[in-house]
Amino acid sequence: MGFRNIIGRRLGLGLVRRRKPFSTATCDGDGNGNAKSINLYSAINQALHIALETDNRAFVFGEDVSFGGVFRCTTGLADRFGKARVFNTPLCEQGIVGFGIGLAAMGNRAIAEIQFADYIYPAFDQIVNEAAKFRYRSGNQFNCGGLTIRAPYGAVGHGGHYHSQSPEAFFCHVPGIKVVIPRSPRQAKGLLLSCIRDPNPVVFFEPKWLYRLAVEEVPEHDYMLPLSEAEVIRQGSDITLVGWGAQLSVMEQACNEAEKDGISCELIDLKTLLPWDKETVEASVRKTGRVLISHEAPVTGGFGAEISASIVERCFLRLEAPVARVCGLDTPFPLVFEPFYMPTKNKILDAIKATVNY
Incomplete structure (x- = not known):
């Protein structure tokens, strides 16, 4: 049966229920196994190897994945697991996700x-109108919870307006899916394995800027990190900073500079944007009385606006200053003007000082 015919029959496939439950693994980000210093794309590659090795119902597919992909994240997978489980697709994002929905609906x-x-964006309809609603429309009789959609996102230094966007906010508006963005190699591996094994469809955005730039010790064993749990990666008392993905390293640099001026910053990595961990952020803001949110996406309609609204609703009487946002500009992503577009360390530092001195 041809690829397009398989996609055309996805609604029929969605009626087939799973014959066996999803496997699980211990959520153990520390573990006692060996760790190795690797970059982010290698951590993604490790996670995919483990996912395919531990579950024979796992399949990896997309444009050019059989030879390793543009960023080499799928290197060696086809050689090890065969082209029946790791294979290229036509250049058709709608078809890729549509096929994935049908495959997941069969219990894979x-x-x-x-x-x-x-x-x-060509797959937007399949994600928000099919994958996200699959379980709800059947009253939980069938679902496509085994679907994980990986996509490199964000600035890369030379991508321009067609290879640098951060579209996470579009998908955070859609009940029925999860949206996850890691900040580092260790986080990427553990979070991706959790996404693949989660009983809900997930959109997993990978910060392409960090594919080779970010390097840290990553456990070699199979481990998972919990979804929808934010992490306080830096304790502070004067202001709370909230971010995700590649922006965390920029924010941490700003925190270090602010500390030289006697400003104590608490830094939170949201990690899962949908559903996000309101309690951890709220507890921090109640302690500091101030909050700054930063992301690469344009400021208008960015997910920072949702966080800001929630904090104002839940922490209004504890706020000592308006919620600050340092984000991308409301323009198409530029090429030569990328340094002016990006929310940089200095922009964040200025906003920290302005908020603390409000």
């Missing part, structure tokens, strides 16, 4: 790659 682990997050 469908790991679909969109080569750049900028090109996820």
Whole structure:
């Protein structure tokens, strides 16, 4: 049966219920196994190897994945697991996700790659109108919870307006899916394995800027990190900073500079944007009385606006200053003017000082 015919029959496939439950693994980000210093794309590659090795229902597919993909995240997978489980698809994002929905509805682990997050828009209808609603419309009689959609997102230094976008806010508006963004290699591996094994469809955005730049000790064993749990990665008392993905390293630099001026910053990595951990953020803001949110996406309609609204609703009487946002500009992502567009360390530092001195 041809690829397009399989996609055309996905609604019929959705009626087939799973014959066996999803496997699980211990949520153990520390573990006692060996750790190795690797970069982010290698951590993603490790997670995909483990996912395919531990579950014969797992499949990896997308444009160019069989030879390793543009960013080499799928290197060696086809050689080890065969082209029946790791295979290229036509250049058709709608078809990739549609096929993934049908595959997951049959009880499989469908790991679909969109080569750049900028090109996820042709698949938007499949994600928000099919994958996100699959369980709800059947009253939980059938679902496509085994679907994980991987996509490199964000600035890369030279991508311009078609290879640098951060579209996470579009998907955070959609009940029925999860949206996850890691900040580092260790987080990427553990969170991706959790996404693949989660009983809900997940959109997993990978910060392409960090594919080779970010390097840290990553456990070599199989481990998972919990979804929808924010992490306080830096304790502070004067202001709370909230971010995700590649922006965390920029924010941490700003925190270090602010500390030289006697400002104590608490830094939180949200990690899961949908559903996000309101309690951890709220507890921090109640302690500091001030909050700053930063992301690469344009400021208008960015997910920072949702966080800001929630904090104002839940912590209004504890706020000592307006909620600050340092984000991308309301323009198409520029090429030569990227340094002016990006929320930089200095922009964040200025906003920290202005908020603390309000």
